[in-house]
Each structure stands twice: as structure tokens, then as C-alpha cells.
Amino acid sequence: MSGGQAVISVRDLVVGFGDAAVLDRVSLDVFRGEILGFVGGSGAGKSVLMRAIIGLLPKRNGTIEVFGSDLASLGERERRSIERRWGVLFQQGALFSSLTALQNVAFPIREYLKLSPRLIEEIAATKLEMVGLGADVRGKFPAELSGGMIKRVALARALALDPDIVFLDEPTSGLDPIGAAEFDELIRTLQRTLGLSVFMVTHDLDSLHAVCDRIAVLSEGRVIAAGPIEAMLASEHPWLKSYFQGKRGRRVH
């Protein structure tokens, strides 16, 4: 991307549990309109960083700025208005099991906007169709949906309020390769149509190749590299080399 403004900017972030610091002075930018892929070994703290940014985990030190304002310094109201401008897709979908697909998507709209019931329903149905789910899925409960459908409904819910930033926690995990490729394509299309900035935690090398504008790599509590996929492939760093050029990495060139 054209080195635009940073919508998220993390500086020297420290997050830990007990004695261990999971994130040790992490700094990272997400620029407007880009898809940032965030990779790292299992347990390296990728989800921890995401959860720290969206405020589900307390930080020990450092600053997190979203849309240019420091989250720690905001009052309840301002924080809420920022929270409205991001959507989160959790790894397991985290759909409300007692609501139908349509009600799940309608839920944030109903909570935040004073719209007529008809319009709420239409917008929620629109979002569902944008993620490729037709009228037959609207009335179904999460327990009746397949894994791929749950991810799609969860994505529709994350997009319900037309956010500026979307956080995706392993969006393609648990999907078959065809479903995963379709989901990548969907994210790409929606990102272009809606002008989203996307922060995507992933393990999926295909996703990294297919949709990510930039990749940031977390290892041993630090961001060890950030840049486009070509830079990652060219890197001589041993961890990057084994991650991107290992047996599974080479397959996707």
C-alpha cells in the first residue's frame, strides 16, 4: 500500500501472564486499506496481540493507538465509538447460540443504531448475502450450520456496522482448501468493496500469498520482520526461512 496512515499503531507493547512476558516490546503498524497477515509459531502470542489491541487483555506497558487516539487515554464514550468502528471474527466464530444467523448479524445493528425493524432485517440479510449466504440460512441456529457457514455468519456479524478495521483470528482454520480459498477471495472482495483495513492472524500460507498486502512475523515475543511476501521469501532469517521455505511453504509458490 502507499505507505498511508496507520489505523492501528502499537508501540513497545508488553503483555504477560504471571512472570512470563508473552509480548516483549512489540511494535507494529496496520495501514489504512491494507490486509496485514500476522504469523508466528503456535503459542507465540499472535492472538494475544489481537486481544490486547481490542481490549480483551490488559497490557503491562506501551501504547496502542487506533485511528490516531491512544486507547488507554479514552473515556467510556470515546472508546465505545471506536469499538463501533472495528469488527472481530473470533477463531470459533463465537456466534450467539440462542440467536439465528440473521439475528446474530442484526444484534450489533440493533444495539448501536436506532433503525426500524424492517431496515435492520434488510441490512442483516444484505450482510449475509455479501458473505455468500442465501435466504435459507437466515433462520438457522449456529448449531445447525457447518463450520464454513459459521465462519461466514461470524464474518457478516463482524461487518454488521460497516467497520473500518476488521480483526480476523485464523479465518481459514478448520476449512478445507477449497473453502479456505473461497474465504480468502471473499475477504479480498469485501476489503476492496468496503475499503476495509484487515488485521488477519493466520497460519495459512496460501492465505498469505493470496490476499495479504504485508506480513508481520512474531517470534520470541517480538515482531522480527514486516513486509510484503517477496521480502519474507528472500529473508535469510532462520525462522522465516524454515516457515516460508519449508516443505509446506515451497508447495504454494
Next chain:
Amino acid sequence: MAAFPDRETLSVAALNGRVFGERVALAALGTWTAATAAELEPIIEEAARRYEHARYVDIDLARLERLDTFGAWLIERLERAFTARGSTARIIGLSDADRGLIEEVRLVNRTPQRGRAGANRILVALDDVGRAMAEMGWSLVLLAQLLGALTAAALGTIAHPSRLRLTSTIHHLERVGWRALPIILLSTFMIGAILAQQGIFRFREFGADVYVVDMVAVLVLREVGVLIVCVMVAGRSGSAYTAELGSMKMREEIDALRTMGLDPIEVLVLPRIIALVIALPLLTFLGSMAALYGAGLVCWLYGGMAPEIFLQRLREAIWLPTFEVGLIKAPFMALVIGLVACVEGFEVEGSAASLGLKTTASVVKSIFLVIALDGLFAVFFASIGM
């Protein structure tokens, strides 16, 4: 902050219309987003009404400042309203940035929402009653089914005692028996005390203070002791069983057991029910003693009846069968509580709401069945003269 304008501050949106003969030119102005959608919805409805006779409608988006899915959908809805009336509507002045969005919403919501058919109220009520009855019948079938499976598992375990999950049984025994003891002792102690206090208060009017001992002893030992303990156990342990089995079912743990060739009844249900069947009579005995103790204490402190007199009266008022009546019932009630709890647990479906529903049903049904069973026992004991 200027780089990231907040949506609230820029929420100005409008739709201007001008009529040129048969042609109407509509121009959308300002911010058409989630923040302005509430004001815009009546505006587009008004526009659709006002220009309903126009033959050609142009919707000009050139002067839009911001557009999101909400705004795009409203524009699409406006266009569809004209098209539905036979007008020719088109969208002009579309910027490249907004083109994708408008094209995206053009495809959606083509299948109409399923309207809820206006059903006859009486039919709905009858339907509800019918369903409730069918469900009741079904839950009795399930109870019988589980009782059968449990009996088979129990017989299998008697034939091969090594198949009994002893560790699990002891673990559940500790949970439903030992750990329930304090709260059960406290509640029955208080029930005994309350019964005695009420009894003394009324019986004194007839000068028959001492008969309060007869009343409390018979009530507690035959009925109240076991009932209170059952209600406590159903609420405390029955609900826990349902919730445990239910969440295990939700997470496919029960299916996992089956695929390993293990019988969930034998592994999960049998130890739990054995634990209840052992624990409930013990709790009933201890609870009844606590109730009598509470009653004695109140008689002494409140009624001025010396403990010796209380004990003397107690010996005259009760005989062994009074005591047996309560204890014989306990294991059967334990079986009912355990069976209902496990049946409801296995009935849990995918959602969190269903888990809550079944846990509630487990407690309500087991308390009801315990009371019904108690009634049957009363008839039975009366006819054999106990």
C-alpha cells in the same frame, strides 16, 4: 483526529428532488452511512411516495461524500420501489469507489423474507398444548429407556464387578454426599426448628404442648426429611449432572466415548446414579436427625420443654416403621432424580440456551416426580399398615 473523521460529527444527509415533466432527478447529498440511516429511511420512503407517478427516475450519487452498505442498501431500496411501480429508474454519477458496493447490494434480498403467517390463536394454543403433551409422553419414554439401559449396565456390572468405575463412583459420592452435607444439615435443622415453633404456638392454645413432639417426629421422619433432602439434592446435584452431561454432549465428548467402544451409560450414568442412591439415604438419615435436633432445641428454648421430656415423648411417639418409611423411599427418589438429570443431560442440543432449558427442566421434573412418587408411597404404606 482530522485524518479519521468520526461518523457522528459528519452525519448530514439529504435527498433533493426536481421534476422535469415525466422525468424526476433525485440527488443524494452528504453522508449516507450507518449513522444517518435512521434519518434517511423516512426520506426515501417519502420520495418513493411523492414521485410514484414519474416515468423516468435518475438517482444522482455524484455529490455523495460517504457511502457504506447501509446507504447503498437504502439507495437500492429506493430504486427498487420505483421499478416495482413500473418506472424506469437508473443510478448515475457513481464514483469508482462506490461502484463495487452498489453492484454488490443490487444482487441481494431478491428472495422475499418469509412472512409469518397470521395463525389462528386458538389453533396456536391447541398446538402448544398438543406439543407439550407429546413432549411429556416422550420424556416418560426416554426415562423408561434410560432405566432399561441402566438396569442392563448394572446387571453387566454385577456379572463383572471389575467393570464398575470405582474411582468415578467415589468421586461423585464425595460431591453429592459429603460436600452436600453442611447445607443439608443446616436446612433440615431449620425446618425442624420452624415446624416445632409453629406447632408449639398452635398446640399451646389447646394446652397440648407436648404433642408437638409427635407431630414433628412423624412429619420429619416419614415425609419432610426425605422431601427436603430430595429437593436440595435435585437442585444441587441433579442440575450439576444435567449441565455436565449436556456440555459433554455439546462438545461431542459422548460421541468420542462411543467411538472408543465404551458405553456412556456405564461410564457416565451408572457411577453418578450409584453415588446418588448411596448418598440420599445417608443424607436423609442425617438430615432427619438434624431436624429432630432443631425441633428439640426450639422446644427447650422457646417452649420451655426439658430435653428429657422431649426424648421421653419422642420414644412414645415413634416406632421403627416410622423411621423406615422415610429411609425406604430415599433410594427410589435418588433413582428418579438421577435418571431425570441424565435424560435431560443427553437431550441437550447445540446451543447455550438449550443447556439452560434442560437444566431447569431437570430440576423441575425431578422435584415434581419425587412428590408424585411420595404420594404413591403414602398410598402403599397406608395399605400395608406402616
